Amino acid sequence: MxxxxxxxxxxxxxxxxxxxxxxxxxxxxxxxxxxxxxxxxxxxxxxxxxxxxxxxxxxxxxxxxxxxxxxxxxxxxxxxxxxxxxxxxxxxxxxxxxxxxxxxxxxxxxxxxxxxxxxxxxxxxxxxxxQVIFAKNELLGKSGKPSKVFGAYSKAWLAALQDEQLAAFPSAGLFRAGNLARLPAAPPRPTLADMGFEEFEQFVPAAELPEAALVKNYHLTRDQPGLVNSSTRRSVHLRFGTLSVRELMRQARELNPKLLNELIWRDYFMMLLWHYPFTAIESYDPRLRRVPYRNNEEEFRAWCEGRTGYPLVDAGMRELNQTGYMPNRARIAAAGFLVKHLLIDWRWGDQYFADKLLDYDMSQNVGNWQWMAGTGAVAAPWFRVYSPQNQLDAYDPQLTYVKKWVPEFGTAAYPKPIVEHKFARQRAIDTLRAAYRAAE
Ligand SMILES: Cc1cc2nc3c(=O)[nH]c(=O)nc-3n(C[C@H](O)[C@H](O)[C@H](O)COP(=O)(O)OP(=O)(O)OC[C@H]3O[C@@H](n4cnc5c(N)ncnc54)[C@H](O)[C@@H]3O)c2cc1C
Structure with missing residues (x-):
């Protein structure tokens, strides 16, 4: 041979x-x-x-x-x-x-x-x-460690970017008989049944660049989950590499800096997980490793099934359960609600998303969950507790998204809120403040 x-x-x-x-x-x-x-x-x-x-x-x-x-x-x-x-x-x-x-x-x-x-x-x-533009140690902060401020990282990322880093590799042109081996006997390729799996198809957009019009308007539409073409829906292709990130970045660089910025977040979270692999299972911030989360299983089930009585959270969770996808704005609402209003360990939510998301990517999921919980290397302030009602008013004012996924919303069949917002907000702040103080 x-x-x-x-x-x-x-x-x-x-x-x-x-x-x-x-x-x-x-x-x-x-x-x-x-x-x-x-x-x-x-x-x-x-x-x-x-x-x-x-x-x-x-x-x-x-x-x-x-x-x-x-x-x-x-x-x-x-x-x-x-x-x-x-x-x-x-x-x-x-x-x-x-x-x-x-x-x-x-x-x-x-x-x-x-x-x-x-x-x-x-x-x-x-x-x-x-799968990224800058990996591992290629873009560290002045301290020689990953910057903990995304703004500083993204500025450095843009400053360091050279055109050739977004240039396509010539693999397609080289993929021809003279460069390939033909083996005399190749074993049959396994089918799903051979591996003990059943076919389960979900909607995935084509592995092509999104339409230019969508990308041009991206900054205006991305936070409106009720719109049909709100965001690119390319996360699953970036996850499995059916689309090249360089290709999408070239388009974003030309047409929409906001989209490029989101893709820089992707690079950033991959770098953070590579430097801090323990964050896959542990809070980055040692002061928030012993939060006395309530971890109420019944409330967790209500969250999973989209029965919290908070429509944006419920719509997001039901879309996730039915399709394997959830828009970013709904992910933020659902994750914030779980970790702050219900005081459930972010790792429970991270695992649920890991089981359900078609675009599940450990670095992105952990990075975003720890951001929402306030526990990450880069994180929202621990005392920030979003109001689910304000989020709904801001991002789905016509209730288009909610009515699509929660058809019984507005009827007696829709559950009452599982917890009152003001009470839950104060409970989260008191609990997290106490955890901080105990660790200092
Ligand atoms: C709690 C939580 C969990 C998440 N888990 C995942 C995950 O497992 N896998 C995943 O790919 N994304 C995750 N995200 C990020 C984001 O929600 C998805 O990438 C986005 O919703 C995918 O839809 P899209 O392709 O239409 O995104 P677009 O808005 O069109 O963005 C284009 C691309 O930019 C990147 N991007 C956008 N938003 C973010 C972000 N907040 N963080 C990092 N990269 C981003 C993604 O690669 C995305 O495909 C999570 C966000 C939250 C709040």
Missing amino acids: PKIALFWHRRDLRQHDNAGLAAALQSGLPVVPLFIYDREILDLLPSRRDARVTFIQQQVEQLARQTEQAGGTFLAVYGRPLEVFAELARQFEGAAVYTNEDYEPYAAERDAVVAAVLQAHGATFHSFKD
């Missing part, structure tokens, strides 16, 4: 503008693209009907078809990455494995071990920055 390069797709399920794939195709070795349905992740999912697994499987099948049409072989394997690579390294002696960096704690550890296993088998491991 001649020497080959394996390109390992993970959060980059596309052939165009793909940094690691371009490097593999330029390596001079014939390339075999590979996807591993990782049992370390899949076995932990709470449901066998998971829209994300269906989405991934569809994208992998599409990549496989494109590879075959171009004259190559695509490998898709169900298993544990370490075992898969030990076997592949034995089969393809001296292989070079190419991939794109993944900054989540599990992925970073896994990649370190995979690299060691490959090395022990005489193979090599090469990883590339692809």
Whole structure:
């Protein structure tokens, strides 16, 4: 068997503008693209009907078809990455494995071990920055640590940006027979049923750039969840890499600085999680690690099911439960309500979103939850307690969003508020102040 390069797709399920794939195709070795349905992740999912697994499987099948049409072989394997690579390294002696960096704690550890296993088998491991513009230590504050002020980070981000950092990698043009390997016998690719999953399709917009008109108006519409085209809805594509972040950033840079700013938040939260992996399960701020959260299970269930009696929160949670998506403004209302009004540990909400969101991304979810709880490296002030009614008046004044997801709103069937706002606000402030003082 001649020497080959394996390109390992993970959060980059596309052939165009793909940094690691371009490097593999330029390596001079014939390339075999590979996807591993990782049992370390899949076995932990709470449901066998998971829209994300269906989405991934569809994208992998599409990549496989494109590879075959171009004259190559695509490998898709169900298993544990370490075992898969030990076997592949034995089969393809001296292989070079190419991939794109993944900054989540599990992925970073896994990649370190995979690299060691490959090395022990005489193979090599090469990883590339692809899903962010500035990664890891590339944009630190003056102290040599990540800046804790987003405004300072985003200013530095814009100042450091060079045109070539947003330029597309030439992977699509290089993806042709001469650069691909055709294996004599490839194992059949696993189906959802082979992996014990059922098909569960949810609406996902096309993996294309949003319409220019939407992007131009983005700053005016993004906080109006009742509008049909309120925001780009591209988060799921950024999560799975079906759209290149560089592509979307180029469009945002040209048409709307507010959208670019939101994408800079994405870079920022990825950097924070990479520096502080413990924040996936623990509050960043040590003074808020012992908050006596109430963690009332009945109230948590009411929140999950959209029965709090606060319409913007309930509409958001019902949309999430039915579609796997929730607009940012509703996420803010729902998360703020859980951690402040109900005084439930942010980790309960973080986990619920992790189970349900199609665009679930650990760095973005943890970053935003800790922001809302006031516990993060970057966070809203702990004493800020949004009024759900004011939020509703500001962001859904015609009740378009609420009526769509809570049809019984305004009738006797709609629940009374689970807790009174003023009382809950004071209780949250008193509890958090006491926690702060106790820790000082
Ligand atoms: C409690 C909470 C949990 C969240 N969990 C996730 C998550 O798991 N995955 C996720 O991708 N986003 C998360 N977000 C951020 C944001 O709500 C979503 O990215 C956004 O709603 C996705 O819709 P969109 O693509 O239409 O966004 P748009 O408004 O069109 O924004 C474009 C892109 O900018 C980025 N962006 C926008 N808002 C934010 C933000 N607040 N923080 C970071 N990046 C942002 C996203 O990549 C988004 O796709 C969360 C926000 C909150 C308040």
